[in-house]
Amino acid sequence: MQIASQILLLALPVTPGLGALLAGLLPSRLIRPVRALGWAFSIGVLGEWVALRAMLAGGDGLLVSAKGPWVAGMGIGVHLGLDSTGFILAGMIAFLGVVALVGTQPSTPELNRTHVVCLLSAEAGMLGVVASWDLILFVAFWEVTLLPFFFLMGRGGARGGVAAATRFVITSVISSVLMWVGVLWLVQIAGEPWTFDLEELAGRLGAAQLPLGCFWLMALTFLMRMAAFGLHTWLPEVSVDVPTAANVLLAGGVLPLGGFGFVHILQRLFPPDLLGMSAVFTWIGLATALCGGLASVVQRDLKRLLSYACLAQVGLALAGLSLGGADARQGGLMMLVAAGLAGAGLFLFVGVIGQARGSQRIVDISGLWRSHPAFAGLAFGGVASVAAMPGTLGFVGAYQILHSLVGDLPGLAVALGSILAAGGALLWAYRRILGGSHQAEVWTRETWPRRREVGILALLTVALLVAGLLPGLITPSSGGMMP
Amino acid sequence: MIAVCPAIGFVLVGLLWLGGIGVSISQAAWVRSRGMASHIALGLVALTALLAGLYWPGSAGTSLAGGGFHLDGFAIFVQFFVLLGALFCLLLGRHDREHWPPGSDGLLLLAAAGLVMLSMAVDLVGILAGLLAALMPLWGLAALRVRPHGRESALKSALLGGLGAVLLGMGAGLLAARCGTTTLEGLRACLEGGPWIGQDPTKVVALSLVIAGLCMFVAAVPLHMWFTDAVEGLPSPASLLLGGCWLAASLAATARVLLVGLKPVAQSGPGYLDWTSVLHVIGMLTLLAGNAMALVQPRLKRMLASLAAGQSGMVLITLAAAAGLQERADLERAVGGVLVFLAVHAISWVGLFVAVGVIELGDGDDPKVNRLDGLARCRPGLAAAIGLSLLCMAGMPLTAGFFPRIYLLQTMIEVGWISSAILVALSLGLVLVMCLGLVAAMVMRPGSPEGEIRTSPYLTIMAWMSALAILCLGIMPGWMLEIGQRSAGALF
Numbered sequence: 021m022q023i024a025s026q027i028l029l030l031a032l033p034v035t036p037g038l039g040a041l042l043a044g045l046l047p048s049r050l051i052r053p054v055r056a057l058g059w060a061f062s063i064g065v066l067g068e069w070v071a072l073r074a075m076l077a078g079g080d081g082l083l084v085s086a087k088g089p090w091v092a093g094m095g096i097g098v099h100l101g102l103d104s105t106g107f108i109l110a111g112m113i114a115f116l117g118v119v120a121l122v123g124t125q126p127s128t129p130e131l132n133r134t135h136v137v138c139l140l141s142a143e144a145g146m147l148g149v150v151a152s153w154d155l156i157l158f159v160a161f162w163e164v165t166l167l168p169f170f171f172l173m174g175r176g177g178a179r180g181g182v183a184a185a186t187r188f189v190i191t192s193v194i195s196s197v198l199m200w201v202g203v204l205w206l207v208q209i210a211g212e213p214w215t216f217d218l219e220e221l222a223g224r225l226g227a228a229q230l231p232l233g234c235f236w237l238m239a240l241t242f243l244m245r246m247a248a249f250g251l252h253t254w255l256p257e258v259s260v261d262v263p264t265a266a267n268v269l270l271a272g273g274v275l276p277l278g279g280f281g282f283v284h285i286l287q288r289l290f291p292p293d294l295l296g297m298s299a300v301f302t303w304i305g306l307a308t309a310l311c312g313g314l315a316s317v318v319q320r321d322l323k324r325l326l327s328y329a330c331l332a333q334v335g336l337a338l339a340g341l342s343l344g345g346a347d348a349r350q351g352g353l354m355m356l357v358a359a360g361l362a363g364a365g366l367f368l369f370v371g372v373i374g375q376a377r378g379s380q381r382i383v384d385i386s387g388l389w390r391s392h393p394a395f396a397g398l399a400f401g402g403v404a405s406v407a408a409m410p411g412t413l414g415f416v417g418a419y420q421i422l423h424s425l426v427g428d429l430p431g432l433a434v435a436l437g438s439i440l441a442a443g444g445a446l447l448w449a450y451r452r453i454l455g456g457s458h459q460a461e462v463w464t465r466e467t468w469p470r471r472r473e474v475g476i477l478a479l480l481t482v483a484l485l486v487a488g489l490l491p492g493l494i495t496p497s498s499g500g501m502m503p
Numbered sequence: 504m505i506a507v508c509p510a511i512g513f514v515l516v517g518l519l520w521l522g523g524i525g526v527s528i529s530q531a532a533w534v535r536s537r538g539m540a541s542h543i544a545l546g547l548v549a550l551t552a553l554l555a556g557l558y559w560p561g562s563a564g565t566s567l568a569g570g571g572f573h574l575d576g577f578a579i580f581v582q583f584f585v586l587l588g589a590l591f592c593l594l595l596g597r598h599d600r601e602h603w604p605p606g607s608d609g610l611l612l613l614a615a616a617g618l619v620m621l622s623m624a625v626d627l628v629g630i631l632a633g634l635l636a637a638l639m640p641l642w643g644l645a646a647l648r649v650r651p652h653g654r655e656s657a658l659k660s661a662l663l664g665g666l667g668a669v670l671l672g673m674g675a676g677l678l679a680a681r682c683g684t685t686t687l688e689g690l691r692a693c694l695e696g697g698p699w700i701g702q703d704p705t706k707v708v709a710l711s712l713v714i715a716g717l718c719m720f721v722a723a724v725p726l727h728m729w730f731t732d733a734v735e736g737l738p739s740p741a742s743l744l745l746g747g748c749w750l751a752a753s754l755a756a757t758a759r760v761l762l763v764g765l766k767p768v769a770q771s772g773p774g775y776l777d778w779t780s781v782l783h784v785i786g787m788l789t790l791l792a793g794n795a796m797a798l799v800q801p802r803l804k805r806m807l808a809s810l811a812a813g814q815s816g817m818v819l820i821t822l823a824a825a826a827g828l829q830e831r832a833d834l835e836r837a838v839g840g841v842l843v844f845l846a847v848h849a850i851s852w853v854g855l856f857v858a859v860g861v862i863e864l865g866d867g868d869d870p871k872v873n874r875l876d877g878l879a880r881c882r883p884g885l886a887a888a889i890g891l892s893l894l895c896m897a898g899m900p901l902t903a904g905f906f907p908r909i910y911l912l913q914t915m916i917e918v919g920w921i922s923s924a925i926l927v928a929l930s931l932g933l934v935l936v937m938c939l940g941l942v943a944a945m946v947m948r949p950g951s952p953e954g955e956i957r958t959s960p961y962l963t964i965m966a967w968m969s970a971l972a973i974l975c976l977g978i979m980p981g982w983m984l985e986i987g988q989r990s991a992g993a994l995f
Contacts, residue, residue, distance in 0.1 A: 174947055
């Protein structure tokens with residue numbers, strides 16, 4: 021059983037990578053086979069995760085791991101593993117891989133192969149990040165993931181796609197090169213012989229005096245990836261101009277990975293109080309949430325509104341993850357997953373209607389309830405989760421975080437305010453595009469949405485509701501969610 | 504440990520020199536023999552690379568020419584990648600016969616002979632001789648170009664190269680006057696045993712001159728202008744040799760001078776400026792200025808030259824940092840990282856010159872960066888190889904450029920130069936963004952008409968070989984890093 025689970029673990033990042041390679045080798049004129057290959061591999065990855073879920077017993081620490089040497093002289097190894105946090109994130113990424121591949125398509129058929137290759141490569145990279153227990157491997161996957169995102173965003177986006185891709189890459193590169201230095205500094209402090217193994221490094225650094233500069237070098241990386249307050253301006257700009265598939269992975273992969281890095285690297289390598297910085301992080305998270313909530317109130321573009329709503333959720337997640345208590349941290353993780361699933365679903369929804377209508381502006385869209393009631397209704401799951409309505413995953417996360425903030429009234433007020441603002445703004449926009457008169461004459465696509473788009477949106481809504489009602493389903497562990 | 508036959512060093516240099524003279528004369532005198540002579544040149548370089556490789560990596564050192572040259576693991580490592588680089592230069596010359604005048608293959612062999620000599624030099628005079636022996640055939644190649652630009656660049660590089668030689672020569676002369684020797688080991692003993700260097704102004708001036716001369720040769724800011732001009736003005740195969748191999752070999756020789764000869768005076772008394780601080784600042788300026796200049800260059804060869812200057816800055820900072828290391832193992836690791844970095848630099852230049860070869864036809868011998876636009880649409884394989892080289896240059900993970908950069912950054916961190924490491928990392932980020940921009944232009948922009956894209960089997964070989972090397976060393980870097988460290992061990 022252990023060998024089987026190790027094989028499945030290795031297969032998680034390898035399968036989509038292999039799929040991308042095969043799709044890249046196929047001639048681009050074979051549109052259907054390339055697409056089918058993409059679907060098959062992404063569904064296969066999800067299947068692997070489900071099989072792994074069935075095999076693994078709950079518990080703390082590493083649930084499954086596989087280790088081998090890579091560059092022995094430098095203390096670098098191929099150490100893959102999943103703990104509870106990684107396992108949940110891996111499941112979400114595998115699921116959103118299917119959502120992006122099945123639920124979206126490129127703007128022109130010529131871009132089909134690029135679309136499939138980029139999505140599968142991005143999925144492989146993100147799964148690699150989640151499963152890495154060696155810091156060099158982590159950095160390598162972290163950086164390599166940039167390439168597919170760059171091409172995914174730059175090719176086939178709306179106006180300014182290349183500019184958005186460049187903006188994303190610049191932000192990401194700056195953050196990841198800082199992480200290089202932080203990692204090497206930590207390894208230096210840990211002493212000879214060098215090791216980049218996360219477990220071993222954590223053990224060696226346990227009693228060491230760690231410099232604050234080193235902490236911030238690494239923390240900035242994750243804060244930038246989470247679009248934390250002050251470093252958030254790239255997110256709304258990028259979200260508006262990139263294709264829907266990139267939006268889905270931005271909301272469900274890129275932002276949550278920042279939070280994952282915070283838990284996986286910072287909380288493991290640094291002392292529990294993060295060198296006295298955990299309160300600062302809580303307030304950075306709350307400021308991010310408030311910024312996202314307030315900014316979403318004044319948005320007129322649907323994708324921009326969604327990006328700010330995601331920001332509000334991710335900010336709350338960061339606040340929860342840095343609060344310290346087990347409940348708050350679990351709430352933070354649930355909020356990350358909720359932000360990923362709801363964001364992906366709503367971006368998919370907006371992408372479909374934006375393509376059919378030719379506009380993403382809220383004022384240009386109305387009467388959706390009369391023309392497409394089922395499709396419009398399905399999006400409510402995501403809206404409800406952002407508004408933290410009971411029965412959704414957003415509620416589970418928000419409740420745990422708010423409960424942990426009860427002793428801190430200003431923090432509680434900010435968190436509540438951000439939820440109300442983001443949820444309210446989204447509900448208002450949702451009511452606005454559902455209500456009003458039916459504008460059949462202005463829709464540019466005659467038959468929309470496609471069946472698979474409706475199916476995928478339904479799947480996301482069901483996932484949000486089921487995970488909200490039975491959160492234990494997505495984790496093999498009843499406790500020990502954190503390092 | 505394999506014992507090296509002392510004659511092998513002479514054999515390597517002699518073969519290349521004699522071959523170079525023969526090939527030059529035959530190509531210039533008998534036009535019909537050009538192809539055959541070119542084959543001979545290729546064969547000679549391959550043979551010398553093989554000979555160097557036979558002794559690599561576990562060879563014990565042996566002295567030549569009265570101790571002025573030393574054939575050790577360090578020298579053989581440098582020779583091996585320099586000769587492989589020269590092999591690709593010859594292939595590029597075969598691809599582009601129009602811009603490769605008769606006799607050029609021979610001059611290239613002569614330059615390669617100079618580089619082989621430089622790699623073995625353990626004496627300041629020998630290093631100067633090696634540098635000039637490698638540079639002079641390149642001046643000839645620049646002057647052979649029909650365009651006035653080539654002659655201008657030849658003149659400029661001759662003048663500034665001459666200035667560098669004068670500085671280095673004067674420094675060596677002054678040191679010889681004070682220490683009675685110019686060998687690096689002799690200088691080391693003299694500086695180690697004598698009074699504090701600050702009490703002897705002659706030695707301070709001599710060291711300053713030596714470092715200034717070396718900085719001139721390794722294209723350090725503000726003495727770098729000749730290098731970018733020369734790379735642009737030379738025919739492309741010679742540009743590849745200059746930017747890929749010559750620069751790498753000069754940096755390796757600089758490492759030998761600094762970490763063997765000048766190591767005892769790496770740290771002066773408190774409150775005094777030592778050479779490591781000076782080199783640190785120069786390296787940082789070179790890195791930042793080189794990369795910043797690369798960002799705004801519209802011409803491909805000039806852009807690559809600026810990037811190479813930036814890489815040179817990074818090596819200079821590392822060498823300055825390495826001088827502060829005390830443990831032999833740390834020094835070996837740092838210098839091993841530098842050696843692998845230089846080898847990878849040469850490999851990535853081979854891939855980048857595939858780009859130059861591809862677009863040189865349309866733009867004549869002054870290729871513009873934007874001529875790469877849309878290359879992936881008509882030549883996806885070549886575009887992929889060029890893209891890999893660009894990413895390797897920027898140190899992207901899973902390419903050969905990633906791990907050597909880790910060693911370089913780690914060396915800076917080991918001596919506590921954290922802010923320098925951050926600046927270097929940010930500068931690498933800048934290069935990565937720029938390289939990604941070029942890759943994006945190849946993939947996303949509409950391209951030139953297919954007829955203007957020029958390929959040949961030689962270019963395809965270069966593209967495949969460089970891509971293969973970059974991927975192999977990126978995925979399995981352990982053996983190369985180990986060889987680099989063992990080769991670096993010969994220095995200490």
